[in-house]
Amino acid sequence: MQLTITSPTLPMSQLDDYAETIIMPRLSMINGVSQVQVQGQQKYAVRVQVDPDKLVSKRIGLNEVDAAIANWNPNLPTGTLFGPRQTYTVTTNAELKNAAQFANVIVSWRNGAPVRLGDIADVVDSVQDTRQGVLAV
Numbered sequence: 001m002q003l004t005i006t007s008p009t010l011p012m013s014q015l016d017d018y019a020e021t022i023i024m025p026r027l028s029m030i031n032g033v034s035q036v037q038v039q040g041q042q043k044y045a046v047r048v049q050v051d052p053d054k055l056v057s058k059r060i061g062l063n064e065v066d067a068a069i070a071n072w073n074p075n076l077p078t079g080t081l082f083g084p085r086q087t088y089t090v091t092t093n094a095e096l097k098n099a100a101q102f103a104n105v106i107v108s109w110r111n112g113a114p115v116r117l118g119d120i121a122d123v124v125d126s127v128q129d130t131r132q133g134v135l136a137v
Helices: 012-028 052-058 062-071 099-103
Strands: 044-050 075-082 087-093 106-110 113-116 121-127
Touching: 012 044, 044 052, 044 062, 044 099, 062 106, 099 121
Parallel strands: none
Antiparallel strands: 044 121, 075 087, 106 113
16 A cells, blocks of 8 residues: 655655654554555755855864854753652753754854854755655555
């Protein structure tokens, strides 16, 4: 059986998320169903297209851009709660979720002012593979 999902208003990345988090688990719970696969996935991704001329003019290297993106997207333990029988690790998920948030990442400081990722690159909401266009469950 093949189920095709389309929408005139939702982007493929949202349809993919819906198929994987709502439809796929529910279909797999049906008695007699052994496996459910989502094909043609369009996972959400932020694309950063750095402008080399802007990097040169600001005297910023790609290594600084890479480090800034990695440093501003942490998902690390921030503390521990000690209970009478259990210990819990508290994590802060400061994950950047969209292109607008990534565009505000400070890459470097020049002349006392921050240089943000959006100043030196086009930061766009996109998908991991821009060459696919069908989603089937």
